Amino acid sequence: MTPPASPDPSASHAASPEPSASDGATSGATSSAPDSPPVTVYWRPGCGFCAGLLRSLDRHDLAYDQRNIWEDEDAAAFVRTATGGSETVPTVQVGDTSLVNPSADQVLAALAEVDPDAVPDTWSPREPGPVGRALGRLLGG
Numbered sequence: 028m029t030p031p032a033s034p035d036p037s038a039s040h041a042a043s044p045e046p047s048a049s050d051g052a053t054s055g056a057t058s059s060a061p062d063s064p065p066v067t068v069y070w071r072p073g074c075g076f077c078a079g080l081l082r083s084l085d086r087h088d089l090a091y092d093q094r095n096i097w098e099d100e101d102a103a104a105f106v107r108t109a110t111g112g113s114e115t116v117p118t119v120q121v122g123d124t125s126l127v128n129p130s131a132d133q134v135l136a137a138l139a140e141v142d143p144d145a146v147p148d149t150w151s152p153r154e155p156g157p158v159g160r161a162l163g164r165l166l167g168g
Contacts, residue, residue, distance in 0.1 A: 066091040069118040083131030
């Protein structure tokens, strides 16, 4: 079996039919680049939580940058800063907000606050369930 070709390290990820967090894709670009997606996912190979998040984001056709913390020391340093010293992944940067081990809904909700036009049409905020509604009433929300 021939290993897959290495992706262009400066490319941003656009959703693909068969996403894989272990494909080695990284991006040297940061979220501050003008044509860069507003979402950057920091991940490492073998991380099941990372793979699950990437698949969920791909289902929503969300464009994002990926940075492998095992191959990019600047990315690893960012994650350590965002997490208080650990290399917990996935860590996601949306604008100036850092999310540690978020769900796709949390990433998309953060994106909706930062850049509503970048939110895919396939996503809408979840409505609270019965417990959430009860807590909202109790807490005055």
